[in-house]
Amino acid sequence: EATDQATGEPMTVLVGNTWNKPSGKDLDKLRHQALAIGLFQKVKNPYLANRYLRFLAPFDLVTIPGKPLVQKATSRNEVGWVINLLFLLPPTHVDMEKFVEKLYELQTEDRPLADAARLYLTVQAVRLVAHLQDEGVVHGKILPDSFCLKREGGLYLRDFASLVRPGTKVVAPNFNQWSPPEARAAAERRFGPRTTTMTYAFDAWTLGTAIFFIWCYGAPDTKSGYEYSVEFFFSRCRRAPENVKLLVYKLINPSVEARLLALQAMETPEYREMEEQLSA
Numbered sequence: 001e002a003t004d005q006a007t008g009e010p011m012t013v014l015v016g017n018t019w020n021k022p023s024g025k026d027l028d029k030l031r032h033q034a035l036a037i038g039l040f041q042k043v044k045n046p047y048l049a050n051r052y053l054r055f056l057a058p059f060d061l062v063t064i065p066g067k068p069l070v071q072k073a074t075s076r077n078e079v080g081w082v083i084n085l086l087f088l089l090p091p092t093h094v095d096m097e098k099f100v101e102k103l104y105e106l107q108t109e110d111r112p113l114a115d116a117a118r119l120y121l122t123v124q125a126v127r128l129v130a131h132l133q134d135e136g137v138v139h140g141k142i143l144p145d146s147f148c149l150k151r152e153g154g155l156y157l158r159d160f161a162s163l164v165r166p167g168t169k170v171v172a173p174n175f176n177q178w179s180p181p182e183a184r185a186a187a188e189r190r191f192g193p194r195t196t197t198m199t200y201a202f203d204a205w206t207l208g209t210a211i212f213f214i215w216c217y218g219a220p221d222t223k224s225g226y227e228y229s230v231e232f233f234f235s236r237c238r239r240a241p242e243n244v245k246l247l248v249y250k251l252i253n254p255s256v257e258a259r260l261l262a263l264q265a266m267e268t269p270e271y272r273e274m275e276e277q278l279s280a
Contacts, residue, residue, distance in 0.1 A: 011059070012091045016083030022070055030085050033161040034061035041136040050090055053131045054124075056148065056158035058087040092156065096121065096147035097213075104217055115239070116278075121147075121214050122244060123274050124155035129207045129262035132157075138166050138198040142206035143178055144213045169195040172202075177219040180205035181254050201259040208251030215240040220252060228254055243270035 016022075016030045037046050037057045049055040063069075063084045073082045100121070103114040125147060132139050139146070140162030148156050164170060171194055172179065174187035186196045196202070212220045216237035226232065230249045234240055240248075247270045250260035265271055 010091050012089045014058075014087040014089060016085045016087075017073075018081045018083070021072075021081050022083055027069070027083065027085070029161050030083065031061070032163075033159075034058045034085075034087060036160040036163040039137050039163055039165060043135065050156075053135075054128060054154060054156045055131070055160070056089055056092065056156045057160055058089055060088040062086050062088065089158075091150075092148040092158075093151040094149050095145050096149060096155065097144040099149055100144065100214055100217060111239075115241075118214050119241075119244075119274055119278060121155060122211050122247075123271070123278060125207060125210055125214070126247075126262055126265050126271060128155065128157040129203050130266050132203060133200045133261060133263045136165060138164055138168070138200060139203050139206075140164060140170070140172060140198055142203055142210055143175065144210050147210065164198050166199050168198045169193075170198055172196040172198070177222050178206065178209050180252075180256075181222070182256055199256060200261045200263075201256045204251050204259050204261050204265075207262055207265075208248045211244065211251070212237075212248050215244055220248070222252065222254075243273045246270045247274075 016026075018026055037049055037055070038044055040049070043049050043053060046055075046057040046059050049057050050059075063086065067084045069084050071082050071084070073080055100118075103117055106114045128147070129139070129142065139157070139160070141159055142157075143159075146157060146159045148158060150156060162170070162173075172183040172186065174184055176184070179187075180202055183196045183202070186194050209219050212218070212233070216234070216239075220233045230245050233249065233252075234245050247260075247265060247268065250268070251265065253259040260268070
């Protein structure tokens with residue numbers, strides 16, 4: 001950890017590292033993450049993005065003077081590479097993935113409390129991805145561990161290394177059932193470029209899988225030949241309320257054109273009902 005000399009607030013320092021010797025693309029990706037917030041249409045200041053949008057974007061990218069840009073390092077008998085590019089970020093308390101895991105460890109009598117926490121995470125996750133759409137960008141890598149909580153309970157979005165504007169063609173990483181079908185189809189293409197056109201619908205799908213994880217502690221079954229229905233997706237996950245089931249169903253529509261987007265999700269009866277339940 002470090003301290004912001006101007007404000008006296010604590011900061012988290014993240015050091016770039018890889019298992020294999022980092023390539024020029026690896027270095028460019030780190031630099032892109034530090035500058036990605038410049039792609040936003042409205043809020044281009046990381047401090048403001050953190051305060052008003054709850055985006056955990058790097059405040060700064062620094063290097064240690066006198067140290068090489070890339071250096072081999074050993075930790076716990078494992079060899080890797082350390083990159084002399086350090087991100088300065090506001091501190092967080094816990095990854096959402098770990099938090100959800102703890103919810104599943106609660107006793108049965110604590111289930112109402114756990115479900116209230118899940119509902120809060122769901123509402124906040126939709127709002128965060130809607131902010132991305134409002135800023136005119138596609139995150140491109142929304143996974144359960146892309147969200148984290150601060151000590152006061154606020155949910156934040158991080159990991160902006162894949163951030164692009166909609167319409168950009170990229171080779172999207174394939175995270176199997178965490179990835180939308182258009183990304184998986186591109187990754188499995190035998191001929192031609194394996195690029196995916198990034199859209200708001202891409203983020204909508206991954207938002208849907210993240211919400212499914214919040215309630216079901218796994219990814220929805222979207223292997224080839226799956227049935228696109230609420231009953232199929234939630235056949236082994238009965239705890240999710242109907243409004244959550246319907247929202248997820250609309251977000252993970254296999255059709256890019258028909259898929260519900262995050263901004264539109266906030267206007268649905270399902271989402272508004274969730275907000276009312278939280279405020280009750």
